[in-house]
Amino acid sequence: MQTLRIVPDLRSSVVEEAPASQVLLFTSQRDDADPALLALPAVRPFTWATLVGAVRDPDLELVEVAEPLWLGEWVRALRVVAVVRALRVLRPRRRVWIATYAIDNLDVRERLAFPSLAHRPVLGALATRLATIALGLSLLALDTVVFGTTGASENYRRTFGWALRRTRHTVLTPSLDACRVCGPGVAGGAVRERTVLFLGAPGERKGFGVLTDAWQRCGAADAGWRLVVADPSGGDGRDLPAGVSVTSPSRPEVHALLRRAAVVAMPSVRRPGWREQIGLPLVEGLTHGCRVVTTTETGLAEDLRGHPLVTLTTPGDPQDLADGLRRAMAGDGAPAVATGSAGHTKRDVVDWWLGHSR
Secondary structure (H helix, E strand, O other): OOEEEEEOOEOHHHHHHOOOOEEEEEOOEOOOOOHHHHOOOOEEEOOHHHHHHHHOOOOOOEEEEOOOOOHHHHHHHHHHHHHHHHHHHHOOOOOOEEEEEEOOOOOHHHHOOOHHHOOOHHHHHHHHHHHHHHHHHHHHHOOEEEEOOHHHHHHHHHHHHHHHOOOEEEEOOEOOOOOOOOOOOOOOOOOOEEEEEEEOOOOOOOOHHHHHHHHHHHOOHHHOOEEEEEOOOOOOOOOOOOOEEEEOOOHHHHHHHHHHEEEEEEOOOOEOOEOOOOOHHHHHHHHOOOEEEEEOOOOOOOOOOOOOOEEEEOOOOHHHHHHHHHHHHOOOOOOOOOOOOOOEOHHHHHHHHHHOOO
16 A cells, blocks of 8 residues: 545545545435445545555555545544554654645635624624634644645645645646546547436536526427436435436446436535535546536636637526537537546545655
8 A cells, every 4th residue: 555545525536536546434324326346445434544554554655635625524634644654653663744635715704704603794804813712823734735636736825835835735626538437539439319418416516407498498309319427326306307217327327328328517605604625526528427516606717718629608597508508519419529638536636746746
């Protein structure tokens, strides 16, 4: 084992992208976590005993912990760092580096605000300021940071630039090349079905209500298109417009849907205390050769501005989203053209951490 990753909210894509020399210890899991992937030897539930056993591995070089702005997990991460440091002092071998992959682009002041003090603005501002300083100081526990988007990097730099100056860091956006599970050739393969795919639970912050409104405005169903909602938790019994259906696919079936679909829609909107980070459906759509319709709220929006397969729309605007869907569907299901867009796999991220930390 070369690297150890402590994973909150484990999902299938995290297991699929993991380097061969990495062990995953998960503290919680998503609905879409495939049982077959969870059964792999390198994937284990997090306990303090399994952590201690992993840290004692003589080949261990790096431990990846949750990012600092994931506040609940960051408390656990600091405890993990303390255990790693203590064990290596007691049994010194090679140094073990502490790394994180940061993607949060919600303004730090909003992330650290205290809702209970909203009626006391002066005290609330002081509490937020103190929390910001404390979190900045805790960043000094990290040896190296990779930001997954330019937006996340700017968010951290605005507030924690003084702390980051003491930590090696860079921006490595996700790879948008062919899906490593499906293999090369998928992006420019067969003619696509007239299908728009929505991946994940159809919640308010993912813009599903705006999407169903836009769907009816753009007249896609009348033109023979369908909107498939791939919800791992299954349908909730809501009334859906014509041409819209809900399925609860396995992970292999998700890949099959992505290989066939022409368009992936991810119209995220900002909600109090939440903003879209990378946007996994966007990445998965592009790695499978789909056109993507999203909003400027996604963390990758600035990095993908001008990408030939990406249509950016105004968050929460059903008419603009309807126009975007029309533009994306204009290819009439024809296969997308592979773009060879630059990006970085998880293996690239680990290599950067190790290569710049020795």
